[in-house]
Amino acid sequence: MTVTRAPRSDAVRNRDAILDAAIECLSEDPTASMADIAKAAGVGRVTVYGHFSSRELLLESVLIRTIDRSEADLAGIDLDGDPVAALERLVRRSWRIVETFHRLLGAAEESLSNDRILAHHAEPMARVQGLIARGQRDGAMRRDLRAEWLSACFTAVLHAAAGELRGGRLTEAEADRVVVATVISLVADRTS
Secondary structure, eight states, X not given: OOOOOOOOHHHHHHHHHHHHHHHHHHHXXXXXXXXXXXXXXXXXXXXXXXXXXXXXXXXXXXXXXXXXXXXXXXXXXXXXXXXHHHHHHHHHHHHHHHHHHHHHHHHHHXXXXXXXXXXXXXXXXXXXXXHHXXXXXXXXXXXXXXXXXXXXXXXXXXXXXXXXXXXXXXXXXXXXXXXXXXXXXXXXXXXX
């Protein structure tokens, strides 16, 4: 029988510090090095490589942590009732999460395959697809396009909005209204 020991508490603290520092560093500068991250975490490069043998592995772990934290936040959104109103609530919260971590995703996209990135987005995408599918069944959302496609459009709009905000082509004051209006116009059934 193999006994698995829990990691030492200092190892857990170091790993958490590295991941938190990586999120901060890569959000500011997607090209941040392992040495930059080690310095921000208050550990040596050897410690970073002891936990993450490559930048790619660190980036994937950061992506997973970010998605897990985002999922915890999004899980609290009430998606009951009118599907269009529920989608509006989801858009308002989701796009801000995407905006916060857009540069981080850029760093991940440079090192990880699209399939690996998408594999970690299964839960958030399932939430969006489920809500759109419910809206389609209720007749509130368009049925001429598949829920999977509309979900992909939802995600693309959120990422575009984050880039526009960062590029100064969209202001904070108009962002919520523009993003919500765009997503709702894409998915709402306008035939009734």
